[in-house]
Amino acid sequence: MNTHVARAPGTQASLPKDNADDALYSKVSWRIIPLLIVCYMVAYLDRINIGYAQLQMKQMLTFSDAVYGLGAGIFFIGYFLFEVPSNLMLEKIGARKTLLRIMFCWGLIAASMMFVQTPTQFYVLRLLLGVFEAGFLPGIILYLTYWYPSKRRGQMIAIFMAATTVAGVIAGPLCGGIMKYLDGANGWAGWQWLFLMQGLPASLLGIVAYFYLQDKPEDARWLNAAEKTVLRTRLENDQSLVVGASHASLGQMFRDRKVYVLALVYFLLLGATYTMIFWVPTLIKSWGVADLMQIGLYSALPSLIGVFGMILIGRNSDKHGERRWHFAGSVAIAAIGLGITTLTQGHLGASLAALSLAVIGIAAATPLFFTITTEYLSKLGAAAGIALISSLGNLGAAASPAVTGAITARTGSPVNSMYLVMALYLLSGIILLLAVRSAKAPKSVQP
Numbered sequence: 001m002n003t004h005v006a007r008a009p010g011t012q013a014s015l016p017k018d019n020a021d022d023a024l025y026s027k028v029s030w031r032i033i034p035l036l037i038v039c040y041m042v043a044y045l046d047r048i049n050i051g052y053a054q055l056q057m058k059q060m061l062t063f064s065d066a067v068y069g070l071g072a073g074i075f076f077i078g079y080f081l082f083e084v085p086s087n088l089m090l091e092k093i094g095a096r097k098t099l100l101r102i103m104f105c106w107g108l109i110a111a112s113m114m115f116v117q118t119p120t121q122f123y124v125l126r127l128l129l130g131v132f133e134a135g136f137l138p139g140i141i142l143y144l145t146y147w148y149p150s151k152r153r154g155q156m157i158a159i160f161m162a163a164t165t166v167a168g169v170i171a172g173p174l175c176g177g178i179m180k181y182l183d184g185a186n187g188w189a190g191w192q193w194l195f196l197m198q199g200l201p202a203s204l205l206g207i208v209a210y211f212y213l214q215d216k217p218e219d220a221r222w223l224n225a226a227e228k229t230v231l232r233t234r235l236e237n238d239q240s241l242v243v244g245a246s247h248a249s250l251g252q253m254f255r256d257r258k259v260y261v262l263a264l265v266y267f268l269l270l271g272a273t274y275t276m277i278f279w280v281p282t283l284i285k286s287w288g289v290a291d292l293m294q295i296g297l298y299s300a301l302p303s304l305i306g307v308f309g310m311i312l313i314g315r316n317s318d319k320h321g322e323r324r325w326h327f328a329g330s331v332a333i334a335a336i337g338l339g340i341t342t343l344t345q346g347h348l349g350a351s352l353a354a355l356s357l358a359v360i361g362i363a364a365a366t367p368l369f370f371t372i373t374t375e376y377l378s379k380l381g382a383a384a385g386i387a388l389i390s391s392l393g394n395l396g397a398a399a400s401p402a403v404t405g406a407i408t409a410r411t412g413s414p415v416n417s418m419y420l421v422m423a424l425y426l427l428s429g430i431i432l433l434l435a436v437r438s439a440k441a442p443k444s445v446q447p
Helices: 019-048 050-060 065-093 095-115 119-133 136-145 150-181 190-212 225-236 250-254 257-286 292-320 324-343 348-376 382-411 415-435
Strands: none
Touching: 019 050, 019 095, 019 119, 019 136, 019 150, 019 190, 019 225, 050 065, 050 150, 050 190, 050 257, 050 292, 065 095, 065 119, 065 136, 065 382, 095 119, 095 136, 095 190, 136 150, 136 348, 136 382, 150 190, 150 292, 150 348, 250 382, 257 292, 257 324, 257 348, 257 382, 257 415, 292 324, 292 348, 324 348, 324 415, 348 382, 348 415, 382 415
């Protein structure tokens, strides 16, 4: 027998949760999440495959660590400039047209990276890749808020963002295998094949997304009228797990200091994370592993463990109705794992185990952060706010590879960069704990 909850008009009381709700959200998830995961995997590969390609590019094109670090980071400048306009456009024209524009164009640019011969060409194409990819991640985060209420959003964002760690599992063996076994085929180097084979699928997926997805639940022909009503009711009666803002206008959102504090947290988080993404192949190489295929395989292990860790942590956050300490705990795990790697140099097994621990925290932190962000922002400010926080935060990813590349070049070891990364993780957790307060979670009423 279902327990009914009486509520006054305009209040946000918790609605009963029953098996029908679980079945409905399962139906929604199986319809939209798999394609979004595949799209994000391709996006992630196109963004980070430079970390593997540079192992050959620096030899054939005589690129220095500084050139590589700047090229890796300049991607995020283009991302920064166009993220907010892209998300505002998504809200007006819908996710399908936005994904088509973003993915088709970035796929062509990503494939064009195979023709790079000079540092200038490298910088220009990396900048354009950021311009065309801008808005993809914040657009998807915004898109998920059209379907899932806060109590279900943490796990779903974690499952979606597991694409990055799944891609991390296959990125190493895939990139290493392409560069090793296709090197010289048709007169092209392995790194050229790498960019071609991982770039063009994005363009094709953009077309698929346009015809397969629906912009909002109301547009979904695979949902009946009753199901659409349930989804809309759950969203209208949403209860955030953190204290949110009440932005009456976009101008008020842009003047909200806490939005910029969240952007700072993401700046630190992303700066640390992309330092790890770009330098993990080099780090593993410094442990005495020379074969490209072996580097790829070893780098896959921590990512595989991270997939399970991030989903379990996201699910636990939803279950207990808590975000802040889950985030702080995740970045602490990341810092501890990286700290251990600095102490286990020369011991491959111990270093990989420590890196795997770090990746659990690294992988879990980002979906938790975006869940907190979607809960804090008002519906009016969500599109611009998510994009603003993301775009400002991406400047951290633009700066950190160049800084850590310079540290590595100056000291001769990537280990010295890890101390900076550890500090960035811990600082992001401390600032978020101080800036965001927990909302009193509503007691769930069991059917």
